[in-house]
Amino acid sequence: MERRQMLHIPGPTNIPERILRSLSQPLINHRGPEFEALLSTCAAGLKKVFRTENDILIFPSSGSGALESAIVNLFSPGDTILAVCLGVFSDRMAEIGEKHGLNVIRLTKEWGQAARVEEIEAILAQDQEGKIKAVCLPQNETTSAIGIDVEGISRMMQQMGHGAILVVDAISSLACVPLETDAWGVDVVISASQKGLMLPPGIGLVSVSERAWQRVEQSTMPRWYWDYKAVKDKMTTFQFPYTPATTLLFGLREALEMLNEEGMEKVWERHQLIGQGVRNAVEAMGLTLFSDKEHASDTVTAILMPERVKYKELAELLRTKYDIVIGGGLQKLQGQIFRIGHMGAIHFMDMYAVLGAVEMALVELGYEVELGTAAASLARTFIKK
Amino acid sequence: MERRQMLHIPGPTNIPERILRSLSQPLINHRGPEFEALLSTCAAGLKKVFRTENDILIFPSSGSGALESAIVNLFSPGDTILAVCLGVFSDRMAEIGEKHGLNVIRLTKEWGQAARVEEIEAILAQDQEGKIKAVCLPQNETTSAIGIDVEGISRMMQQMGHGAILVVDAISSLACVPLETDAWGVDVVISASQKGLMLPPGIGLVSVSERAWQRVEQSTMPRWYWDYKAVKDKMTTFQFPYTPATTLLFGLREALEMLNEEGMEKVWERHQLIGQGVRNAVEAMGLTLFSDKEHASDTVTAILMPERVKYKELAELLRTKYDIVIGGGLQKLQGQIFRIGHMGAIHFMDMYAVLGAVEMALVELGYEVELGTAAASLARTFIKK
Structure with missing residues (x-):
């Protein structure tokens, strides 16, 4: 059988029947009133999942695309970032940074081990000149099946008063393990549709804090597709700068409803x-x-x-x-x-x-x-x- | 009712029932044998639609993302391109080029008018030093509901022997109006899922000729997500460098089958x-x-x-x-x-x-x-x- x-x-991951069925709805006009209702529901639902009042931007992309979006919006060539590398996917963040001309300090752990708060603290403490613009880390690294104490790291960074922003790859952790974007003070949270959100792949998500928006203002990296300001401006009117992945947004609406019910x-x-x-x-x-x-x-x-x-x-x-x-x-x-x-x-x-x-x-x-x-x-x- | x-x-566009139904299939492992079969069927089918033996790369993105991919893979900052601008979407190509540091010569026509072969010929003829690296044009511009004689332009460029490559935005024309990528000698054809292919938005497509691959080799533009070589390498083994939009590939397989039947x-x-x-x-x-x-x-x-x-x-x-x-x-x-x-x-x-x-x-x-x-x-x- x-x-x-x-x-x-x-x-x-496996996709619930409710969501699968929502994917086969006929398409709607992405500039019409039905779309406005769809996006406004999704935007509100995402805030509950990200636990934030920050802007959440939606991209027609994989999660890796959302990682690249953070690099090209938050930094300028020559900037230094600290990347916590626990496996293939956190290495990827470092690699994308280097491809775009960043100076990447890697905190590489043996696969299977987590990075501890004190290790990151020690590196930031040595950075007297405040060269490190951001700490980039995965909340969960699937390569090595390991998690990171994002709350502890965020609180440590706030106590230190180091000016680095905290950029968290929550692709394989959002809507799975606790993540309190606002309560913990996480500046940028990156995620995607195909893990905790129970959807097919094809949507990248990024939440951007006030402090991170200031970095976007300063960034000189060339960008068009990933441009956070352009996407935010359009999303304010419940549209996008280019054609969105409407079908996946049907699925997202259903997934957010399911998460809200639970x-x-x-x-x-x-x-x-x-x-x-x-x-x-x-x-x-x-x-x-x-x-x-x-x-x-x-x-x-x-x-x-x-x-x-x-x-x-x-x-x-x-x-x-x-x-x-x-x-x-x-x-x-x-x-x-x-x-x-x-x-x-x-x-x-x-x-x-x-x-x-x-x-x-x-x-x-x-x-x-x-x-x-x-x-x-x-x-x-x-x-x- | x-x-x-x-x-x-x-x-x-409207999506046929057959395709809508194909979108609600349970997800498969994007590194398993079922995916290999799926991608190999899609790759073969796309060649028939693009009428080419060139590589066709697939991106989880909108069509605009595919436009940006061409800019960052084919050129280096400071390069000159000729962009034929007939409306919002061909202007976009020029804008993306400028965002990435290209020197863009615009051939702008009044909206509602086409660009003629002779106009492009005249500009190329003046380019004694061969500064123009590419002619970028839309086969169809939806803003002004106008088409362009891609065949005529391509043949003219071949006869002239100008070294510029021909980059065609076929987002709103592929699988609608005749496009003979190989017979006409079009170097790069850019398209997307949500028009002639009858799918939801979320897939960008690019065909790349031998001559265009040489440009990719020379390009110094920073890129990770859009990297043509990385995508091609992985597609050779029927995988992708990052998670593909699998559900849309189910739809693509169905759409290609429908186009083939017709x-x-x-x-x-x-x-x-x-x-x-x-x-x-x-x-x-x-x-x-x-x-x-x-x-x-x-x-x-x-x-x-x-x-x-x-x-x-x-x-x-x-x-x-x-x-x-x-x-x-x-x-x-x-x-x-x-x-x-x-x-x-x-x-x-x-x-x-x-x-x-x-x-x-x-x-x-x-x-x-x-x-x-x-x-x-x-x-x-x-x-x-």
Whole structure:
């Protein structure tokens, strides 16, 4: 029997039926009154998810496009930024900065480790001349399944009084783990449609604080498509400088409604509970978590490949026999780990199928574990809640 | 009774049911075998539509994003280009070039007029030193509902032996009017999903010739998201450097299949016939075409507002009473003209409803025309075919 594939890579994620259906609505005029209503609903809903009164700009782009938008709007060639690099996607931010002529100081951690508040504090403390214009970091790095204490870093920066702005890549964390843009004082939050927002890829999002807008004013980087001021000006009249990805905005409206119905605190609790449940079950199965458990991501779990089991065989078996798609290790971690995504439209009972299939596949590939171990462990985590 | 709104702005266009349904498929892994099959089918289908063996790159972006991609990949700051400016969207290309430090020579025509081969030839002939690196022009400018003889210009440039490359904005013409990328020798063709391809907005497309790739090699413009080489490299392995707009690729596969079933020549004929039918009917109704008839666009028709009828009242009546959405004049043409889009998924019988409603609305607003005039004229055009 054909059944819907369960997509458990670290994003894009499974899309709820409600959202899938919303994507097949006939198109509307992007300069007409129906669009005005659509965008105004989306804009208001996004503020609740970002927890901010800051402007939130919407781009027809991937998340990486939104990263580039921040670089070309906030800085000028020759500016210095501090980039916290924990894996492929936070390295990307540094790389984009360098491509555009920035001087990038990298705080690179061994994959699987988080960057701590004190490490960033030490670098900023050494910057007597205030050369560092921004601290750029991922709230969650999917490569290494690790999270960062954004609140702690933001509060530290405020206490230090260092003039750097805080730019957070929340692509794989927004609408999954707690992020209080205004309460924590995060200047720029970058995200995208295809993770916690439960949508297909194709929309990039950026929230911009007053302080960040001052940087935009000073920036001399050439830009047209990514121009924050042009997008903001048009969005004020519920339009865009160019044709928006209207269909994805239909989906966004539906997704924001779903998140609002559940409530952001509940969404965060759900991800925290599932993250904890997965980590407990993985360990109960005798497997080893790749990442520092204290800073473990609640949206993706990275697991060391057990000896003698090959990643490709595991992934292939899961995909072909169980209709479940997981992720592998990137770059130097290829073949070393496997990653299970658990973000966005996910119910904790989904993990019974995912981890149950992983358990069976591992056994089929020669790994020894008592069948039912994963389910029993999940039950022990979930039953208390 | 609620019925589906007929969207007759100059794009985005009405989306066929087949394509709408294809958009609500569950997401797949963008690094898995299902995606490989999807992208390989799309890449092959696009070549048939672009009529080229050149590389065709796909971006998660609007069409304007694809325009910017051409600027930052083909040129270096200080380079000179000739931009043919016929309206808002061809002006945009010039503006993007200037934002990125190019020296832009504008050949600006009065709105409603086409640029002729000889005019471009004269400018290139004066360029003894070969400073002009490219001729950038729109095959179709929706602002002024005008088309350009791309074939003639391309052949002229080849005969002259001027080294400039030809960059064609085919956003509102691809899969509508004849475009023979290889046979005519067009170096770069830029397009997007939401016009002739009958899709929602969110995908930008660019075909790049061998000669254009040499320019990419020489270009020193900073870029990351738009980087042609990075996208080409990844597409060779049926992936992308960043998350693609997978859902729109589902739609693209369906759209390409539909175009293939009809055949490109038939698609072109259909648009030509509808364009002619609309222009005939508009004149039969005693209205005046805004644009030079000899170079009239076959994807959009611009019509002078009759005296005493206000555009806003006409558009509002059409939208609220007849569920038909038309476009107005942009910038200095606001209130002066109305525009009817007829591109993409359009059957010639659709124009009976559209022009029938326009006729009734005009009569309601005090314009004098015998009811049935539009339909009779359309019939006279169509019945012979």
